[in-house]
Amino acid sequence: MPIFYGKAALIDYLKSIKTQNSTIGFVPTMGALHQGHLSLMQQSLAENDTTVVSIFVNPTQFNNPEDLLKYPRTLEADIEKIRGLNTDIVLYAPAVDDIYEGKVLSQAFDFDGLENQMEGKFRPGHFDGVGTIVKRLFEIVTPTNAYFGEKDFQQLQIVKKMVSKNKLKVNVIGCDIYRESNGLAMSSRNERLTEQERSDASIIFTTLNLAKEKFKTNSATDVTKWVEKSFDKNPSFDLEYFQIADETTLTPCLRKSDNKNYRAFIAVTINNIRLIDTISLN
Structure with missing residues (x-):
């Protein structure tokens, strides 16, 4: 399995195997790989001639230094998981300096307001960090297609916006939540949960499904109040936010419209471990 720790060698390798009609699929990750990541890789393998996976814990997208410090780093185990899936996958696992070249700073982005909702409200600077690293990785890998999980739906929309505004030649593909x-x-982050916490956290998806049913006959405000009360009854969890939003603009739903697609977004913490999820309401 080709493994690269520096961008120069990776770029040279990809140039050597690229032809006029060949395609590169790209799966950017921060490691601690799970079946969701592997499913993105499987889709890329099915749809492209070459698949590149990056493993890089990006410091500029963490507004909480403790979260960055505790983020799981399991490179050797990750390599074995990738190798077990397909030995033709190309791995890029750079050090911070290979990406940032001594200046660990975010570029300032304008995502047309997408960055001001939900995660953006609670994690200042987060999406500038996301935009910075994804743009840099796209420049290094030059993928035809890039694959992102829909669990981070706001991030997915922001990456699509960044690609559009910067006129990058990459097709961004959202994949189902695993x-x-x-x-x-x-x-x-699930790796940091105890077995009991992992079991208890099923309440997140259960609540989203019930919210979806309630949204059929209730307003977004009423559904939000119901969710907040549900978590008030579960002291183990701290509900950071629950929001029903327009899928395209990510702005809160104030009044339902038949010609819009809506999505529920949620963020909770348990024992200082932050978990997010989302579900389509249409």
């Missing part, structure tokens, strides 16, 4: 048996959205 869930554990109890409905919990797979996340690298």
